[in-house]
Amino acid sequence: MKAIVVGAGIAGLVTARQLGLAGWDVALLEKSDGPRPDGYMMDFFGPGVDAAERIGLYPRLAAAAYRPDAVEYVDTRGRRTCSLDYGQFSRLAGGNVLSLLRPDMERAALAALADVPAGRVRIRYGARLAGAWNDDDGGVRAAVVGPTGEVLTGDVLVGADGIHSEVRARIFGPERDYLHPLGMRAAAFIAEDPKLASRFRNRFVLTDSIGRMAGIYSLRTDQVAAFLVYRDAGSTDSGPLATSARERLRNEFDGLGSTVDRLLELCPEYPYDDVVAQTIMPVWHRGATVLVGDAGGAVSLLAGQGGSLAIAGGALLGDLLGPASSPDGVSAALGVFEERWRPQVEAAQKAGRRAARSFLPANRVQRLARRWVIRATHLPGVDRLVARQILGQTVK
Ligand SMILES: Cc1cc2nc3c(=O)[nH]c(=O)nc-3n(C[C@H](O)[C@H](O)[C@H](O)COP(=O)(O)OP(=O)(O)OC[C@H]3O[C@@H](n4cnc5c(N)ncnc54)[C@H](O)[C@@H]3O)c2cc1C
Known part of the structure; x- marks a missing residue:
């Protein structure tokens, strides 16, 4: 099975790793030229902690953490x-x-790709998604602008491309309908x-x-x-x-x-x-395309859980999709992902809105x-x- 994951931020890296571990071939597209060095300290707590422990990422995160008094x-x-x-x-x-610098969290998720057999996850920096389609046969296509501009095909397209998601714009509609x-x-x-x-x-x-x-x-x-x-x-x-x-x-x-x-x-x-x-959407999957992390359910940096939810959401999505071997299997996994993950994201979004008020x-x-x-x-x-x-x- 082949996946196209757009965005090598925290959600994209974790999803790609879990799919790679399950035997999928993953093309991971990132528009920037390398890991992004920007960002501030993020409090890491909530669902991401259990998920990071479960998938073996926690020790890498703990090693990078700061200890404020x-x-x-x-x-x-x-x-x-x-x-x-x-x-x-x-x-x-x-x-x-844990108090983690955003770029350190991304680096930890990137380093964890070493757990995947070589060649299964191919990161392509400097590759920007510029078009996406769900095909009638259950597959997906993605047009890439970058060093080797081309159209990729796959069994699933994962939009992990943040609050201004291009995947969301192409498959679900314009940003103004979803970004609050x-x-x-x-x-x-x-x-x-x-x-x-x-x-x-x-x-x-x-x-x-x-x-x-x-x-x-x-x-x-x-x-x-x-x-x-x-x-x-x-x-x-x-x-x-x-x-x-x-x-x-x-x-x-x-x-x-x-x-x-x-x-x-x-x-x-x-x-x-x-x-x-925040990104608020009634549904996160359409055909074989799905959104994860900020692309579909940003809580805002005031909720303090963006990184945690990116890890937990990416791990859950990767693990549910992992065993799928047909379009029907993909469709069933995306349905379960949405059903299991939505209540957690919505609870964190509520906390984010409350924090924003004061x-x-x-x-x-x-x-x-x-x-x-x-x-x-x-x-x-x-x-x-x-x-x-x-x-x-x-x-x-
Ligand atoms: C540079 C940066 C700094 C941040 N700093 C903070 C911070 O200080 N505090 C905080 O709470 N949150 C911060 N955030 C947000 C935080 O990273 C997210 O809330 C959380 O990690 C969820 O991440 P994500 O992987 O869903 O999305 P993101 O971290 O936004 O990652 C999305 C990735 O997709 C890539 N991308 C976007 N469009 C395309 C495209 N068309 N084609 C290919 N790639 C694409 C982006 O370059 C990015 O690497 C920052 C985000 C970024 C990108």
Whole structure:
């Protein structure tokens, strides 16, 4: 059996690996020229933890994880206004939260392809999907723009190509029908600055600001990871904007103090910069085409579970499709995938929408309320409330 998987992000890599282990030949198409180096720290908890343990990916993820002690909010002079104990947060999630840099998560999933017999999964970087068709005989075709532009055929087409999925656009309809912006944009980049890196070890430092928030975390090297979120209520533009992201970020984040000023100096011209959004679809499969990860069920980066759901969804899809040996088998597996996976994605999306409502305080009163809640997290009950806000249904 032959699969075409579009997108070598976390969901695509895991799906391709599981299919390869089951004996499928997989063409994995990725439009970028290599693994993407961008992204911030992601909390890894929830369904992805069990899935990663089951498929043997967990040790690779744990080896790449960071161990923060606290989340600290600071004012424009860098003074702490309130903080959250990270150990407590982790305990409430069942003691199983890993903090992983997005590119490290992708690298771990990529390294795990080594478990598949050689030649079964062929990654083609610089290959962008530009057309997709479900055929009447139950198969699929995909047109690729890239070094060897061609039309591939397969028994299944997996769209693991993120929130602006081309597979979704080709088979299910335009982005505007499925992408739901949450009123914010987010940018992330990694930059080298030994001085900044040594100041922020083992702490997530966030600005205690209104309508926008900058975050910084020191990496193992002399690098820092930066994260910037700001309100963008007027825009429904879901892709990169016309103005340079760096210029826009410099305007949006002016006046937040010297650390943020320095981060903006370090910002590359093209950081990761996108709308904060969810993908909501009534159905994820049509013919022999299926969507997985953000392409079909993005929860938004505010839900904190994007990577976890990408791993769990990719592992489940790969394992259900694995034994299929005919169009009917593929169709049955896709039906079961949808039935088993949808409730988990919808629960995480609900948590994401809840988190979006309070993520950026709109005024001083809301900011004060957030400080009170965070300061009260040492009280039994309140700690659960805060963790549930962040972790969704995983806190009992
Ligand atoms: C560069 C980047 C940085 C991110 N940073 C963060 C972060 O800091 N925090 C956070 O919570 N989430 C972040 N995310 C989102 C997070 O990675 C996802 O929520 C989660 O990992 C689910 O991943 P996914 O594999 O479904 O999609 P994605 O991670 O979006 O991966 C999709 C892949 O498909 C490729 N692709 C897209 N279109 C095509 C096409 N037509 N042909 C071929 N390939 C295509 C993309 O290049 C990408 O590699 C980031 C995503 C990206 C792409």
